[in-house]
Amino acid sequence: MAPHASTAQDHTVPDMTTTNDDLVAEMREKIAAAADKNALAALPKKLSPSRANNFKGCPQQFYFRTIARISTPQSFASLRGTIAHGALERIFDHPPGERTAELAITYVRPHWESIINPDLEKLNERDRGYAESAQKDALEIITPGTDVEADLLKAAEDCVRNWFSLEKVNTFTPTNLELPDGRTIDGRELWVAARLAGVDVNGRIDRVDRWYTPDQVVHWSVTDYKSSAQAPWLKKPYRRETVERIKDENFFQLKVYAAVLWKMFGIQVEWLRLIYIGTDDRETGVQQLRVTREMIDATVRDLESTWGSIKRAARTGVWPTKTGPLCDWCHFQPVCPAFSSPDDEQADKAAASN
Numbered sequence: 001m002a003p004h005a006s007t008a009q010d011h012t013v014p015d016m017t018t019t020n021d022d023l024v025a026e027m028r029e030k031i032a033a034a035a036d037k038n039a040l041a042a043l044p045k046k047l048s049p050s051r052a053n054n055f056k057g058c059p060q061q062f063y064f065r066t067i068a069r070i071s072t073p074q075s076f077a078s079l080r081g082t083i084a085h086g087a088l089e090r091i092f093d094h095p096p097g098e099r100t101a102e103l104a105i106t107y108v109r110p111h112w113e114s115i116i117n118p119d120l121e122k123l124n125e126r127d128r129g130y131a132e133s134a135q136k137d138a139l140e141i142i143t144p145g146t147d148v149e150a151d152l153l154k155a156a157e158d159c160v161r162n163w164f165s166l167e168k169v170n171t172f173t174p175t176n177l178e179l180p181d182g183r184t185i186d187g188r189e190l191w192v193a194a195r196l197a198g199v200d201v202n203g204r205i206d207r208v209d210r211w212y213t214p215d216q217v218v219h220w221s222v223t224d225y226k227s228s229a230q231a232p233w234l235k236k237p238y239r240r241e242t243v244e245r246i247k248d249e250n251f252f253q254l255k256v257y258a259a260v261l262w263k264m265f266g267i268q269v270e271w272l273r274l275i276y277i278g279t280d281d282r283e284t285g286v287q288q289l290r291v292t293r294e295m296i297d298a299t300v301r302d303l304e305s306t307w308g309s310i311k312r313a314a315r316t317g318v319w320p321t322k323t324g325p326l327c328d329w330c331h332f333q334p335v336c337p338a339f340s341s342p343d344d345e346q347a348d349k350a351a352a353s354n
C-alpha cells in the first residue's frame with residue numbers, strides 16, 4: 001500500500017446484501033409514485049455530463065435517480081473525497097511557494113464542519129439545495145464526535161497529502177485566469193452552462209488551468225479530482241477495447257466541459273486530467289487525455305444523441321436495463337427489473353405486513 005493511501009477501507013464499500021427492508025420499501029414507494037408522473041416533464045431542463053453518462057451507462061438507473069428521484073447513499077470514500085476537495089480548493093488562496101500539505105490540511109476540519117453545519121442563510125437557492133442534501137447525506141453515515149468521524153478526517157488528510165505527491169501545487173494558480181476576450185475567471189469549482197447542438201448543458205468543473213510554454217504560448221487544461229485510488233480501467237487486465245471504452249466513459253464529462261468552455265469563453269482546452277487522490281503514485285494517479293477537435297465534435301454529437309434517447313425513453317416509458325459488473329455496486333439492484341420480479345415485490349410486501 002502506498003504510504004499515504006487511505007487506511008479506512010472498512011468504510012468504503014456499501015454492502016448490498018444488508019440493504020434493509022425499509023430502504024427497499026421506500027424505493028418501491030418512490031417508483032410507484034413515479035409511474036404516475038409525466039416523465040418528460042420530470043426531466044431536468046439542463047443536462048449535466050454526469051447525468052448523460054448515467055443514462056449511457058444504464059437507462060434504468062437514470063430513471064431511478066432522475067425520474068423516481070431516489071437518492072443514492074453517500075459512501076465513506078466519496079465523503080472523504082468531498083472533504084479533501086475543499087482543502088484542495090482553498091490552498092490556492094495562498095501564493096505559490098506557501099502551499100504545503102500541512103497548510104492545506106488545516107482546511108480539512110473546517111470544510112467538514114461547513115458540510116454538517118452549513119450557513120444556509122448565506123447561500124443562493126441552488127447552493128442551499130446542494131448544501132442541505134450534502135448535510136443530510138453526510139450525517140446519515142457519520143455521527144460527529146465518533147471514531148468514524150476521526151477516521152474520516154484522517155482519510156481526507158491522507159488524500160490531501162497524496163495530492164501534493166501527484167501535482168506540483170506551487171507551479172500553477174487556477175485563479176484570476178485571463179480569458180481570450182480579456183475577462184477573468186476563477187478556475188476553481190467553476191459553474192458553467194452552454195447550449196450545445198440544441199442541448200442545454202450545465203455542471204461544475206473542479207479546476208481549469210492556464211499555463212505557458214517557454215515561448216509564452218498559452219495552454220488550457222481541465223482537471224477533475226476523483227476520490228478513488230485508481231482509474232477503473234487499471235483495476236483488471238482488461239482487453240484493449242474494454243480499456244478504451246471505460247476510458248472514454250470516464251473522460252466523457254471532461255470532454256463535454258471542454259466543449260462548454262470553448263462555447264462560453266473561446267478557450268481551446270488541450271488536456272483533460274483525472275487526478276485520483278486516493279493514491280500518491282503519480283504514474284497511476286494522474287491520467288491525461290489530449291483533446292482534439294474531432295474528439296470535441298464527436299462528444300457534442302454523442303451528447304445530442306443521448307439527449308434524444310433520454311427524451312424518447314421518457315415519452316415511451318421504456319428505460320432499458322444494462323447489466324454488467326457495475327450492477328454489483330448498484331444501489332438499485334434490489335428493485336431493478338433485471339434482478340427482481342413482480343413476485344419478489346409481492347413477497348416483500350407480504351413480509352412487511354407480517
Ligand code: SF4
Binds near residue numbers: 060324
Ligand atoms: S442493477 Fe444494473 S441493470 Fe439494474 S439499474 Fe443498476 S446498473 Fe442498471
